[in-house]
Amino acid sequence: MLQAIGWAFSNGRRARRARNMLPLALLCAACAPALAAGQQRIVSVGGSITEIIYALGAQDRIVAVDTTSLYPAEALRTKPNVGYLRQLSAEGVLSQTPTLMIAAEGAGPADTLGLLKSAGLRVMLLDEQPSARSVIDKIDEIGRLLDLQQPAQELSAKVRKEFEDLDARRKTIAKRLRVMVILGFQNGRAMAAGRKTAADAMIALAGGINAAGAMDNYKQLSDEAIIDAAPDAVVMAQRGDDDVLPASIFDQGAFKATPAAATHNLIQMNANYLLGFGPRTAQAAQDLMLRLYPAMSPAKPATKP
């Protein structure tokens, strides 16, 4: 140890120069064998991105996922977890010897992304808007990155078709319902989804009106605000199998006084399916629409655009 310190002092300048040159030299050395083998090693960061890669059948190329990669459940069960997408660890990601990181916009922290790029890792950030357009673009982009253009085009065409059917179906709705999406309860109070949320976009896709559209983001609602919002239907986004006892929700003071209670209109859906904005989103929106408007036939609409 002491010898090493002595060395460091006597060769300080040389060492510094070597350290500066090191990354460049290493890059080529590190990338060459991976390219030669032709096998991508992907770190997939973001629920919808992991879902799309699985949907393209390229899951074998994924070497690690993040904690938001909830679907398919197999992803987090079988692949190493690099943590929450906003709090990635540079060394953790590199320890999986990836050749490519595909991440949802907003992944970080920025310093970690900088370190990863300087280590020669190709980092691709994909737009993450809760919209049909964004889902389709994401599928095409991932197809390009994985060199799977053909299957990606098939998938995005299928998804686009589903969204178009959904649009056509939505036009047949005579009277739109007021819908409130609840993400669970904190201290007995409902956390409702306001504007600027994935839930708000989902309600619109399913042909509803966001009953909590007077506020932004996810917030706890007071009893009076719930009565004022007057939802015709309450959608419970469930994180797991457990969660609150939803049957009793209409026994609670505020919800008792809503139109939804009168018809017992409670819809339970998996939170990730409902709000993930991946390839299953059009289906999820259609599921929600059919449960909101049961009179609508599940068969394809007669009028095609």
Next chain:
Amino acid sequence: MSSETATAAQLRSFVAGRKRRTHLGFLILALVVILSIVVALTSGPISISPQRLWALARSAFDGQSSGQTSPGLARDALVLFNIRLPRIVLALLLGAALGVSGTVMQGLFRNPLADPGIVGISSGAALAAALMIVLGHHIPGVDPALMQTVALPLAAFLGGLTATLFLYGIATREGQTSVATMLLAGIALAALAMACIGLLIFISDDRQLRDITFWTLGSLGGANWQKVAVVAPIVALLLGATPLLARGMNALSLGEAAAFHLGVPVQIIKTVCIVLVALAVGVSVAVAGTIGFVGIVVPHLLRLAVGADHRTLLPMSAMAGAVLLVIADAIARTIVAPADLPIGILTALIGGPFFLWLLLRRNRNIDL
């Protein structure tokens, strides 16, 4: 007469014994620091064995690594020099800064509950950081990347400093700073800051909420050489000033009036201590978020082990704080690999029970 010489001899042997213990303490601590660095260098999600470490160190110092190295060795070198080493150096610097700051604050306030947060830095910095996270996107020209790398740390640093100056202003009347007023005002300011953070949390969205949470738990995950370069001069200033402060702080432990009559420039020492600690803790919060418990556990432990002489206590606090943070960070990046655990969770998990044990094994209560 004979009894007096006996007492003097006893005193001499006591002093000699204490000196020996102090020297031994420094030696042991120095060894532990080196050991912890080696352990930290070899632990992480990418396993680098001590032999590998040696080979890497040699090739780096020889300056001709690129030729004959294998790709695995190349990657390890990159990880070691660009990711792990800056992280360890940052942990050393911040640990030393937090440990010394804790000792200085406890000495200055003559209160075992005082920690660096007491001068309002942590609450001020946390509030400024939360403000930036939730409302920062309204500032023109601040894009998300700039926000995380520059705007957020800068806001935290300035927030901490502002809070300290504010408290200092409240507690200073006619050129005299009342540490008791500062202590109480610090508690009030912390409550106020928490309320404002609560308000910001209420209007924040999902992601901002997660960012605030991570910020308050602290992490060394984003360490790089730029951050080390920012932190190093300020920590050096703090460490360099401590030998000059030690005697004055020893006198202060007798009480301010007694210290004043011993010829100690009490007000100057108070001002210098507060400013240095505010700078050091402010910069540490700025680069790594709030890391708790180092500043309170380290001084207590050392005072029990080596006594209350600040001449030994201050340098030892630096060493022990550095060891604690380096080890905690090594665990943080290994225990849930390839993810990273926020380090504040670990320092509290290690520090909390240890602190309680320390209190339990004392056979008398502490007077505050």
